[in-house]
Amino acid sequence: MSLAYGGHLRPLLSICIALLCFLLAGQAYEELSDNTLKSLPRPKDDFDIHTGPLLSPILIPRVSGTPGSAAVLQHFADFFRTSLPSWNIQFQNSTSTTPVSNGKEVPFVNLIASRDPPWAASGDVGRLTLVAHYDSKYSPEGFIGAIDSAAPCAMIMHAMRSIDAALTRKWEAMETEGHADADLEEHKGIQVIFLDGEEAFQAWTDTDSLYGARSLAEHWDSEVNSAMSTYKTPLSSISLFVLLDLLGSKNPSIQSYFSTTHWAYKKLANLEKRLRDLKQFKSSADAPGQPWFLDSSKTEHDITTFLGIQDDHLPFLARGVEILHVIDAHPAKGFPEVWHNHNGVPDDGEHLDIATVEDWSTLVTAFAAEWMELEGFMPLSGDGPTKNDEAQKPEKRNANHLNKKTEL
Numbered sequence: 001m002s003l004a005y006g007g008h009l010r011p012l013l014s015i016c017i018a019l020l021c022f023l024l025a026g027q028a029y030e031e032l033s034d035n036t037l038k039s040l041p042r043p044k045d046d047f048d049i050h051t052g053p054l055l056s057p058i059l060i061p062r063v064s065g066t067p068g069s070a071a072v073l074q075h076f077a078d079f080f081r082t083s084l085p086s087w088n089i090q091f092q093n094s095t096s097t098t099p100v101s102n103g104k105e106v107p108f109v110n111l112i113a114s115r116d117p118p119w120a121a122s123g124d125v126g127r128l129t130l131v132a133h134y135d136s137k138y139s140p141e142g143f144i145g146a147i148d149s150a151a152p153c154a155m156i157m158h159a160m161r162s163i164d165a166a167l168t169r170k171w172e173a174m175e176t177e178g179h180a181d182a183d184l185e186e187h188k189g190i191q192v193i194f195l196d197g198e199e200a201f202q203a204w205t206d207t208d209s210l211y212g213a214r215s216l217a218e219h220w221d222s223e224v225n226s227a228m229s230t231y232k233t234p235l236s237s238i239s240l241f242v243l244l245d246l247l248g249s250k251n252p253s254i255q256s257y258f259s260t261t262h263w264a265y266k267k268l269a270n271l272e273k274r275l276r277d278l279k280q281f282k283s284s285a286d287a288p289g290q291p292w293f294l295d296s297s298k299t300e301h302d303i304t305t306f307l308g309i310q311d312d313h314l315p316f317l318a319r320g321v322e323i324l325h326v327i328d329a330h331p332a333k334g335f336p337e338v339w340h341n342h343n344g345v346p347d348d349g350e351h352l353d354i355a356t357v358e359d360w361s362t363l364v365t366a367f368a369a370e371w372m373e374l375e376g377f378m379p380l381s382g383d384g385p386t387k388n389d390e391a392q393k394p395e396k397r398n399a400n401h402l403n404k405k406t407e408l
């Protein structure tokens with residue numbers, strides 16, 4: 001990823017139109033209860049840098065087109081096939097020469113894993129889309145890229161595994177109650193994109209960077225869903241493109257960059273606060289008062305929209321996709337100290353702050369669960385229903401009932 005002030009970003013199109021589309025698409029979002037937040041599945045040893053089943057296999061050099069890259073891709077594919085068998089896995093492949101490939105074509109492989117409501121035609125599903133890149137930098141040799149972006153990939157894996165059973169329960173309940181295909185709201189899916197070739201091989205330029213993202217955005221823009229579909233292309237099926245990058249250092253600083261998705265940024269900020277207040281954040285012990293989301297009290301009119309961090313969202317943004325860019329970039333200090341090993345501190349497993357990594361995974365889980373409206377379907381532990389649960393709508397009480405029945 002590269003920081004270039006001075007505007008490679010195209011101006012955003014009309015906010016009003018975006019808002020209208022958003023309202024028409026009927027995007028609902030439902031907050032989780034305190035009790036559910038306190039019961040979120042925890043990563044256990046997932047993020048142990050030596051043996052953690054999710055993270056440790058990614059902490060190897062994985063330059064595009066090398067055996068390390070193939071091994072990490074295999075790790076992802078194995079994870080979805082084994083732990084999330086209801087998910088659909090696809091690869092989107094391309095090749096390109098690079099400034100260091102001596103005219104040879106280098107393969108770039110993006111992995112897309114998705115899960116849709118079982119009754120929905122794929123062209124009718126709008127998907128929350130969680131994105132991170134899995135390639136590592138060509139130089140210096142042996143570069144690991146733990147925050148960039150091994151840890152974000154593992155956070156997403158943990159979050160998807162944590163909501164999968166609740167998705168099943170929710171969709172089963174909806175089918176049982178027979179209002180599965182009532183309206184658009186019930187055509188809400190989720191997908192993960194692990195992108196290849198984000199890093200420049202030599203020096204960041206428009207052509208030496210974002211190899212996988214450029215290819216996928218172009219491909220999905222030209223691929224047409226079946227006739228009569230709600231969404232014309234796979235690109236327009238992305239309801240929100242949440243890009244996680246450079247996460248895993250202590251005390252991250254997350255800014256809000258896009259006014260049309262500032263509302264979703266605020267949802268994340270609110271979850272951070274609630275999880276902290278509920279003592280669910282491990283990293284709070286060191287820095288109790290420091291919020292990660294710096295712009296949470298700003299309105300969408302007050303945020304700095306044209307900062308110009310070049311990252312995988314750009315080819316999607318250029319095609320009108322709604323972006324939430326979750327990247328640790330302090331307004332004054334810039335990227336984390338370990339970024340690209342620039343300060344002599346290597347971006348490797350040993351320099352991750354694991355408490356922060358775990359907190360991120362909890363936060364991403366909570367956000368995905370709220371987006372997919374899984375209150376009442378997530379596992380509960382501890383002290384039973386809260387007052388909040390009692391106050392839920394009748395169908396939600398049914399849902400709770402069903403939840404308990406399948407849990408016990």
Ligand SMILES: *[C@@H]1O[C@H](CO)[C@@H](O)[C@H](O)[C@H]1NC(C)=O
Nearest residue numbers: 070073091092093107108109
């Ligand atoms: C894309 O590449 C992957 C990894 O090499 C391979 O498994 C897959 O079959 C390829 N897919 C297509 C459609 O060529």
Ligand SMILES: [Zn+2]
Nearest residue numbers: 001148199340
């Ligand atoms: Zn990088």
